[in-house]
Amino acid sequence: MFGExxxxxxxxxxxxxxxxxxxxxxxxxxxxxxxxxxxxxxxxKKTWVGLEHYYAVLSDPAFLYxxxxxxxxxxILSVAGALVAxxxxxxxxxxxxxxxKLVQTILLVPLMVAPVVAAIMIRWIFNDQFGIVNVxxxxxxxxxxxxxxxxxxxxxxxxLTDIWLWTPWFTLLLLAxxxxxxxxxxxxxxxxxxxxxxxxxxxxxxMLRSVIVVCVVIRAIDAFRTFDIVWTLTGGGPxxxxxxxxxxxxxHAFLNLDLGRGSAAAIIGGLIILVxxxxxxxxxxxxxxx
Amino acid sequence: xxxxTRPDFLPGLPKWSRKxxxxxxxxxxxxxxxxxxxxxxxxxxxxxSGVYYVHRGTEFTLSSFAEVLSDExxxxxxxxxxxxxxxxxFFSLLVTVSSGYMLSxxxxxxxxxxFGTIYVFRCVPYISWVLPLYFVTQSWGLYDTYTGLLLPHxxxxxxxxxxxxxxxxxxxxxxxxxxxxxxxxxxxxxxxxVALPSALPAISALAVxxxxxxxNEFLFALILTGNHVPMITVVMAQFVTEMGLRWNLMAATAVxxxxxxxxxxxxxxxxxxxxxxx
Numbered sequence: 001m002f003g004e005x006x007x008x009x010x011x012x013x014x015x016x017x018x019x020x021x022x023x024x025x026x027x028x029x030x031x032x033x034x035x036x037x038x039x040x041x042x043x044x045k046k047t048w049v050g051l052e053h054y055y056a057v058l059s060d061p062a063f064l065y066x067x068x069x070x071x072x073x074x075x076i077l078s079v080a081g082a083l084v085a086x087x088x089x090x091x092x093x094x095x096x097x098x099x100x101k102l103v104q105t106i107l108l109v110p111l112m113v114a115p116v117v118a119a120i121m122i123r124w125i126f127n128d129q130f131g132i133v134n135v136x137x138x139x140x141x142x143x144x145x146x147x148x149x150x151x152x153x154x155x156x157x158x159x160l161t162d163i164w165l166w167t168p169w170f171t172l173l174l175l176a177x178x179x180x181x182x183x184x185x186x187x188x189x190x191x192x193x194x195x196x197x198x199x200x201x202x203x204x205x206x207m208l209r210s211v212i213v214v215c216v217v218i219r220a221i222d223a224f225r226t227f228d229i230v231w232t233l234t235g236g237g238p239x240x241x242x243x244x245x246x247x248x249x250x251x252h253a254f255l256n257l258d259l260g261r262g263s264a265a266a267i268i269g270g271l272i273i274l275v276x277x278x279x280x281x282x283x284x285x286x287x288x289x290x
Numbered sequence: 291x292x293x294x295t296r297p298d299f300l301p302g303l304p305k306w307s308r309k310x311x312x313x314x315x316x317x318x319x320x321x322x323x324x325x326x327x328x329x330x331x332x333x334x335x336x337x338x339s340g341v342y343y344v345h346r347g348t349e350f351t352l353s354s355f356a357e358v359l360s361d362e363x364x365x366x367x368x369x370x371x372x373x374x375x376x377x378x379x380f381f382s383l384l385v386t387v388s389s390g391y392m393l394s395x396x397x398x399x400x401x402x403x404x405f406g407t408i409y410v411f412r413c414v415p416y417i418s419w420v421l422p423l424y425f426v427t428q429s430w431g432l433y434d435t436y437t438g439l440l441l442p443h444x445x446x447x448x449x450x451x452x453x454x455x456x457x458x459x460x461x462x463x464x465x466x467x468x469x470x471x472x473x474x475x476x477x478x479x480x481x482x483x484v485a486l487p488s489a490l491p492a493i494s495a496l497a498v499x500x501x502x503x504x505x506n507e508f509l510f511a512l513i514l515t516g517n518h519v520p521m522i523t524v525v526m527a528q529f530v531t532e533m534g535l536r537w538n539l540m541a542a543t544a545v546x547x548x549x550x551x552x553x554x555x556x557x558x559x560x561x562x563x564x565x566x567x568x
Contacts, residue, residue, distance in 0.1 A: 012392035023445035031422035114506035225415035228508035277413035
């Protein structure tokens with residue numbers, strides 16, 4: 001039935017496809033089913049309730065006015081911050097200087113740190129009584145802050161932790177991109193006496209564009225589903241003011257034991273990011289072809 | 291000798307001050323990146339009484355590490371994490387290298403559909419499929435077992451790593467494989483004997499990344515395991531609530547969780563940097 005080439009292609013992807021079917025497609029379908037039912041952990045009947053959970057999530061003020069804005073704000077700021085920092089560091093590492101290897105190794109440190117460990121570290125550093133940040137602030141005569149129990153300082157710290165964690169990833173990919181750029185345009189610009197800024201603006205940036213866009217797409221999709229650092233840093237608090245979308249779904253499913261509603265929230269979030277993901281992909285495609 | 295030199299950093303200043311400023315900036319950046327980890331290590335070395343005044347006092351001790359290592363649950367978690375990470379790396383590579391090869395070497399509808407599927411599933415938030423996966427593993431009797439944690443970990447790597455692997459194979463000229471096939475190699479022979487060896491640097495890079503991702507993963511372990519297969523990240527997160535104020539123990543556990551990742555990354559750094567040059 002299949003030609004020899006088709007069979008080869010099929011064999012190459014069969015194990016991956018089978019795993020995805022069992023551990024991604026199937027669970028997503030079960031989750032979709034659960035989202036239409038009253039599927040609490042200890043309710044064996046699983047009554048069909050239609051779109052009730054979707055209505056409940058979409059009319060929940062906490063979801064609409066806290067969770068969604070938080071998630072989008074977090075996604076945008078975290079990607080923008082890590083991109084700017086990562087690009088700056090990649091440009092720095094792209095010029096030779098003494099000790100460059102050492103600096104490069106140090107800059108890659110956050111890449112090895114588990115998000116949970118990073119969150120624990122940051123929690124300790126910003127501890128309101130004994131954290132070093134407050135100790136230093138008090139030593140220079142300022143007042144220490146209860147960083148993690150105020151909404152915007154907690155949000156800022158989560159953001160900072162995330163940027164710290166992911167900047168090396170940008171640096172690595174952008175540095176690889178920088179090193180594969182052709183030398184000639186830069187030499188021509190140097191002979192013409194072009195300023196550093198103009199070289200960056202009119203040569204480096206446009207030539208790096210496709211690498212930058214790929215990094216941004218990958219990271220934006222990941223930032224949308226961030227869970228671990230928020231869970232360990234604040235648990236979504238104070239109150240529920242730093243909750244992101246993944247936490248909302250988790251809290252409803254496993255803490256409130258309402259799996260139907262948790263699944264509905266997970267599906268809604270999945271649909272949102274799918275739309276964003278496809279839009280971003282078309283953007284990459286257009287830029288790559290331009 | 292190069293024809294032109296690069297433009298100087300902050301031109302207009304005298305050379306010595308430029309050098310000092312550059313060194314200071316470098317130092318500041320490195321400090322910002324390394325400080326949290328250094329602080330954690332310092333905290334882990336302080337005795338119980340000194341942990342709240344890490345910046346003061348000079349007593350250091352390894353007793354926190356000894357206390358952590360005497361906790362059976364934590365040791366168990368370390369062994370589990372190492373085991374799962376290693377196995378997940380092995381199986382992920384097995385599965386994704388071939389899938390990436392397919393994406394790179396074939397064009398046409400089958401390849402496009404597979405790529406589209408991978409991209410879409412890469413976008414789906416983990417929570418959307420790990421939440422119901424909890425039921426799936428429970429009804430198959432896989433909840434809180436090695437298999438029940440290992441297979442989802444392998445599955446989650448398929449999308450991203452197939453994508454990366456496609457990029458690597460795109461950078462390898464296929465004409466060697468064609469030559470091998472003309473000389474009588476089968477397709478499998480060309481793939482295994484010709485393409486795989488030349489992709490080895492990329493495969494090493496993926497192995498390092500895969501090990502680190504699995505070791506650092508949290509959400510899967512949180513939802514799919516209970517008391518039988520504790521993973522180190524989950525145990526640490528529970529620590530924060532259970533042990534509240536015993537920061538020296540927290541820090542010691544965290545430092546031990548960092549150590550293997552550091553070693554792997556330090557040895558693997560050159561592969562990753564070389565391999566990611568897509």
